[in-house]
Amino acid sequence: xxxxxxxxxxxxxxxxxxxxxxxxxxxxxxxxxxxxxxxxxxxxxxxxxxxxxxxxxxxxxxxxxxxxxxxxxxxxxxxxxxxxxxxxxxxxxxxxxxxxxxxxxxxxxxxxxxxxxxxxxxxxxxxxxxxxxxxxxxxxxxxxxxxxxxxxxxxxxxxxxxxxxxxxxxxxxxxxxxxxxxxxxxxxxxxxxxxxxxxxxxxxxxxxxxxxxxxxxxxxxxxxxxxxxxxxxxxxxxxxxxxxxx
Amino acid sequence: xxxxxxxxxxxxxxxxxxxxxxxxxxxxxxxxxxxxxxxxxxxxxxxxxxxxxxxxxxxxxxxxxxxxxxxxxxxxxxxxxxxxxxxxxxxxxxxxxxxxxxxxxxxxxxxxxxxxxxxxxxxxxxxxxxxxxxxxxxxxxxxxxxxxxxxxxxxxxxxxxxxxxxxxxxxxxxxxxxxxxxxxxxxxxxxxxxxxxxxxxxxxxxxxxxxxxxxxxxxxxxxxxxxxxxxxxxxxxxxxxxxx
Numbered sequence: 001x002x003x004x005x006x007x008x009x010x011x012x013x014x015x016x017x018x019x020x021x022x023x024x025x026x027x028x029x030x031x032x033x034x035x036x037x038x039x040x041x042x043x044x045x046x047x048x049x050x051x052x053x054x055x056x057x058x059x060x061x062x063x064x065x066x067x068x069x070x071x072x073x074x075x076x077x078x079x080x081x082x083x084x085x086x087x088x089x090x091x092x093x094x095x096x097x098x099x100x101x102x103x104x105x106x107x108x109x110x111x112x113x114x115x116x117x118x119x120x121x122x123x124x125x126x127x128x129x130x131x132x133x134x135x136x137x138x139x140x141x142x143x144x145x146x147x148x149x150x151x152x153x154x155x156x157x158x159x160x161x162x163x164x165x166x167x168x169x170x171x172x173x174x175x176x177x178x179x180x181x182x183x184x185x186x187x188x189x190x191x192x193x194x195x196x197x198x199x200x201x202x203x204x205x206x207x208x209x210x211x212x213x214x215x216x217x218x219x220x221x222x223x224x225x226x227x228x229x230x231x232x233x234x235x236x237x238x239x240x241x242x243x244x245x246x
Numbered sequence: 247x248x249x250x251x252x253x254x255x256x257x258x259x260x261x262x263x264x265x266x267x268x269x270x271x272x273x274x275x276x277x278x279x280x281x282x283x284x285x286x287x288x289x290x291x292x293x294x295x296x297x298x299x300x301x302x303x304x305x306x307x308x309x310x311x312x313x314x315x316x317x318x319x320x321x322x323x324x325x326x327x328x329x330x331x332x333x334x335x336x337x338x339x340x341x342x343x344x345x346x347x348x349x350x351x352x353x354x355x356x357x358x359x360x361x362x363x364x365x366x367x368x369x370x371x372x373x374x375x376x377x378x379x380x381x382x383x384x385x386x387x388x389x390x391x392x393x394x395x396x397x398x399x400x401x402x403x404x405x406x407x408x409x410x411x412x413x414x415x416x417x418x419x420x421x422x423x424x425x426x427x428x429x430x431x432x433x434x435x436x437x438x439x440x441x442x443x444x445x446x447x448x449x450x451x452x453x454x455x456x457x458x459x460x461x462x463x464x465x466x467x468x469x470x471x472x473x474x475x476x477x478x479x480x481x482x483x484x485x486x487x488x489x490x
Contacts, residue, residue: 044381047391054427057307058436079442086299086440090306115297115442117344121323121356122295126443 057090064091067098078127078149087111087146112140118163125193128163158185161193169241173220182206182240200235207234282384284451285424286479287438288461289360291486293445296321296337296358300437300446307425307436314340316411318422319362319437324488325353332488359489360446362437363388363409363422364470364478371401371410371421380419386479387426392418406471407478424448451479 159166188196208225379394395418425435449458465483
């Protein structure tokens with residue numbers, strides 16, 4: 001064996017040594033190393049432990065009521081479902097050291113406007129104002145108590161939430177009609193707007209009170225309520241809030 | 247005498263092999279007994295007012311860099327125009343100045359869509375990671391091991407929802423963890439905690455009493471890009487067909 005190898009060229013022997021080392025290395029890593037050296041689950045467990053141990057900054061909505069009565073008072077207003085930390089910011093540090101660390105108490109108009117400035121992309125029915133027009137330079141909390149946010153009072157009763165409709169209606173032929181002329185609004189609608197809804201006309205005769213050709217009023221466009229539009233309700237084709245009412 | 251030795255050695259080997267094996271058998275049912283929670287999120291688009299408080303809370307809770315373009319969760323404004331165009335904008339004030347209060351008459355409909363990691367059942371980001379740094383926990387939450395991650399950005403490319411970004415300080419991939427450190431302690435993710443209109447719902451998919459199960463029972467829901475078979479665990483209700 002040794003004699004046979006000696007006959008081979010030196011370069012071949014060197015390559016052979018390298019290959020032998022590699023083969024031994026593969027065998028040692030593959031077979032002899034303990035499994036936990038190669039086990040992926042250890043890294044997974046370490047990462048999970050590291051993630052789970054990250055610091056918490058928001059204390060959670062249930063935490064505040066243990067000390068603060070306001071958290072319970074808040075339950076009657078519109079803001080009843082809000083977490084305290086939505087407005088007051090992360091308060092975990094405050095729960096751990098209530099005396100020295102105080103959470104933010106936002107008093108500026110901008111902090112209310114974050115949610116309540118008018119934006120056409122916001123769902124209709126959400127309370128919105130134009131910060132430029134709506135009592136400029138006055139603190140919101142001088143009129144509104146955010147802990148007992150109440151339904152708005154007349155005359156901004158409907159437009160406070162239905163701003164986009166109010167804006168288009170103001171330049172439409174129906175501008176002079178009150179919202180309640182066509183919509184019956186149950187009192188509960190102001191408290192739970194998504195659960196109790198305002199009514200919309202359910203029969204053609206309602207629009208016909210002004211628009212039928214036999215009515216005495218002069219101004220509005222007239223149609224024959226019995227034939228025009230066949231089986232559809234008027235507002236299924238015409239949108240009465242729009243300037244064009246088409 | 248030789249035979250006796252052989253039999254006793256054979257017995258020893260068999261017992262030695264059975265020992266760890268039986269331990270494994272006893273171990274496995276105990277592991278399955280406590281079914282792990284399967285976390286998911288529901289998002290009701292009709293309730294989102296685009297205030298961005300979830301984005302701010304997420305950045306604070308998870309120490310996400312405050313600079314623009316680093317988001318674990320973000321809000322998009324969809325504006326569908328009459329000519330069929332759809333404009334999508336990240337509404338974060340660090341990127342987009344607040345919109346004027348004027349109503350654009352060209353826009354047919356407009357709404358906000360909160361986005362975050364979908365915590366897919368079949369996550370493409372996990373498949374492509376060359377070093378196995380990202381994985382799904384038993385709860386179905388996809389995490390990144392930032393000590394293994396080499397910052398190659400392959401997962402950022404692979405995510406069909408654009409939910410990952412490269413952390414500018416750590417130089418590793420970073421993403422929403424459903425606030426893993428909170429939800430494993432029974433708390434809500436920070437974005438769900440602060441959402442003023444309850445547009446976000448969080449819960450355990452395997453529990454019949456969780457708020458998320460109720461949300462999925464009461465609403466017609468859809469997931470983003472279902473054709474990719476990633477099986478997301480973020481369920482949207484009132485999802486417009488234009489949302490990508």
